[in-house]
Amino acid sequence: xxxxxxxxxxxxxxxxxxxxxxxxxxxxxxxxxxxxxxxxxxxxxxxxxxxxxxxxxxxxxxxxxxxxxxxxxxxxxxxxxxxxxxxxxxxxxxxxxxxxxxxxxxxxxxxxxxxxxxxxxxxxxxxxxxxxxxxxxxxxxxxxxxxxxxxxxxxxxxxxxxxxxxxxxxxxxxxxxxxxxxxxxxxxxxxxxxxxxxxxxxxxxxxxxxxxxxxxxxxxxxxxxxxxxxxxxxxxxxxxxxxxxxxxxxxxxxxxxxxxxxxxxxxxxxxxxxxxx
Amino acid sequence: xxxxxxxxxxxxxxxxxxxxxxxxxxxxxxxxxxxxxxxxxxxxxxxxxxxxxxxxxxxxxxxxxxxxxxxxxxxxxxxxxxxxxxxxxxxxxxxxxxxxxxxxxxxxxxxxxxxxxxxxxxxxxxxxxxxxxxxxxxxxxxxxxxxxxxxxxxxxxxxxxxxxxxxxxxxxxxxxxxxxxxxxxxxxxxxxxxxxxxxxxxxxxxxxxxxxxxxxxxxxxxxxxxxxxxxxxxxxxxxxxxxxxxxxxxxxxxxxxxxxxxxxxxxxxxxxxxxxx
Numbered sequence: 001x002x003x004x005x006x007x008x009x010x011x012x013x014x015x016x017x018x019x020x021x022x023x024x025x026x027x028x029x030x031x032x033x034x035x036x037x038x039x040x041x042x043x044x045x046x047x048x049x050x051x052x053x054x055x056x057x058x059x060x061x062x063x064x065x066x067x068x069x070x071x072x073x074x075x076x077x078x079x080x081x082x083x084x085x086x087x088x089x090x091x092x093x094x095x096x097x098x099x100x101x102x103x104x105x106x107x108x109x110x111x112x113x114x115x116x117x118x119x120x121x122x123x124x125x126x127x128x129x130x131x132x133x134x135x136x137x138x139x140x141x142x143x144x145x146x147x148x149x150x151x152x153x154x155x156x157x158x159x160x161x162x163x164x165x166x167x168x169x170x171x172x173x174x175x176x177x178x179x180x181x182x183x184x185x186x187x188x189x190x191x192x193x194x195x196x197x198x199x200x201x202x203x204x205x206x207x208x209x210x211x212x213x214x215x216x217x218x219x220x221x222x223x224x225x226x227x228x229x230x231x232x233x234x235x236x237x238x239x240x241x242x243x244x245x246x247x248x249x250x251x252x253x254x255x256x257x258x259x260x261x262x263x264x265x266x267x268x269x270x271x272x273x274x275x276x277x
Numbered sequence: 278x279x280x281x282x283x284x285x286x287x288x289x290x291x292x293x294x295x296x297x298x299x300x301x302x303x304x305x306x307x308x309x310x311x312x313x314x315x316x317x318x319x320x321x322x323x324x325x326x327x328x329x330x331x332x333x334x335x336x337x338x339x340x341x342x343x344x345x346x347x348x349x350x351x352x353x354x355x356x357x358x359x360x361x362x363x364x365x366x367x368x369x370x371x372x373x374x375x376x377x378x379x380x381x382x383x384x385x386x387x388x389x390x391x392x393x394x395x396x397x398x399x400x401x402x403x404x405x406x407x408x409x410x411x412x413x414x415x416x417x418x419x420x421x422x423x424x425x426x427x428x429x430x431x432x433x434x435x436x437x438x439x440x441x442x443x444x445x446x447x448x449x450x451x452x453x454x455x456x457x458x459x460x461x462x463x464x465x466x467x468x469x470x471x472x473x474x475x476x477x478x479x480x481x482x483x484x485x486x487x488x489x490x491x492x493x494x495x496x497x498x499x500x501x502x503x504x505x506x507x508x509x510x511x512x513x514x515x516x517x518x519x520x521x522x523x524x525x526x527x528x529x530x531x532x533x534x535x536x537x538x539x540x541x542x543x544x545x546x547x548x549x550x551x552x553x554x
Binding site: 037038039040042044045046047049051052053055056057058059060071073076079080082083084085086087088089090091092093094095098104105106107108114117118119121122123124224225226229230253255258259260261262263264265266267269270271272274276277 | 314315316317319320321322323324326328329330332333334335336337348350353356357359360361362363364365366367368369370371372374375376381382383384385391394395396398399400401501502503506507530532534535536537538539540541542543544545546547548549551553554
């Protein structure tokens with residue numbers, strides 16, 4: 001069968017980004033509580049830790065190809081039906097909503113979801129806010145100079161970290177606009193990673209994953225070759241796409257929990273992504 | 278369509294439990310590293326935190342009804358195929374492997390997965406090791422007296438906690454034995470929660486979820502009425518089934534991360550369950 005890959009539809013044009021000057025001036029104080037929806041706190045040992053949900057609710061708003069839903073449910077009438085049990089068979093395209101790309105996504109011999117150890121899924125989070133320049137150039141990429149600037153302020157990228165881009169991309173607004181009028185003319189423009197910084201993070205730093213709030217770790221103009229997907233995933237590392245709420249997470253000092261069910265042979269899966277700091 | 282519910286097949290008989298005297302003598306020291314597979318450490322603020330993966334890899338070993346797989350994959354040939362992209366349409370029965378039961382599972386008006394806030398999924402973990410008595414009685418239940426004994430040692434159940442049972446149930450050994458010979462005669466016996474403790478936890482304590490390492494929060498002899506599922510989930514609380522590795526988690530002081538993708542209208546989903554302490 002054939003199906004349009006969602007990347008060709010979901011990559012951003014900058015729609016909804018005008019109001020997205022989501023500056024993070026400094027790291028929140030340890031122990032400071034955040035209480036908005038999607039936020040919580042938890043005590044671990046002697047510390048009160050902030051919790052931020054980085055996950056979009058997975059709805060049919062993510063279905064962008066008419067007649068080809070990315071998620072559907074088929075109720076099962078099982079042995080518990082008589083006592084009120086509800087149970088569904090779920091049809092789910094792996095790379096839907098806030099989700100993880102396993103190396104297998106672009107490497108037949110790469111790790112599937114079931115092979116990614118927990119030590120790779122609970123990692124330091126280095127966050128890059130490029131929302132200020134996205135308004136001017138929706139196809140902007142994270143560059144090695146951004147990493148140098150981050151390190152000048154916060155120190156070297158922590159060992160085994162995830163490097164995440166907060167572009168201010170408003171995925172929900174973007175999808176609704178596209179559903180109303182179809183893909184805009186510049187749908188191949190969206191912020192993301194470029195080959196230069198990808199190569200640097202693989203060869204000169206110790207990074208386990210990269211993450212974005214857009215639909216693709218590749219910036220839009222990289223399509224359809226997906227050079228970052230090819231190089232990054234084939235190096236044995238993972239990617240996360242469609243994060244949200246990153247404006248509430250400090251640039252340095254947070255931990256990312258990539259709550260991905262370890263499904264054997266799967267190339268990706270919707271996750272619960274959580275920041276702790 | 279009709280389908281046997283997996284609870285009638287997966288509940289335990291005590292198989293594989295003989296060697297499961299998994300005593301936890303005391304809480305590990307803060308900062309002590311655990312490094313076995315499924316274990317890791319992470320620094321959050323000034324603390325070095327232990328990480329334990331409580332999740333089974335989700336394989337076809339969980340398919341117990343011949344001809345009715347609980348998980349299957351259908352490769353999609355999409356726009357990225359030419360550059361090596363792998364992508365699957367996943368067929369997944371919601372309540373498979375290490376998974377969460379949302380209130381919707383037994384309550385048409387209850388919260389679906391997409392409605393459970395992050396504050397309910399990152400919670401203190403109160404762990405009860407009943408493995409010593411499971412060998413003698415595979416249908417043993419957690420009782421109010423167990424809670425009183427735990428509280429005498431560790432203090433009152435923490436606000437908003439998850440109460441989890443470590444029964445020592447070896448799910449993988451159990452499934453393999455059943456696949457080799459079919460359901461054993463006593464397949465309706467497995468440790469779990471009973472109505473008494475369920476009622477106590479709802480009316481006299483502040484508990485957000487209950488969890489087990491078996492296939493059902495209801496002990497086996499509760500089937501087919503599932504009184505704990507009915508009462509607990511209809512009270513707006515969640516359950517988690519098929520946890521593993523709980524022998525490496527302290528009875529008190531750990532935090533549970535229930536990494537459940539927030540899928541609108543879903544009644545459950547395989548998760549990544551993680552303990553931090």
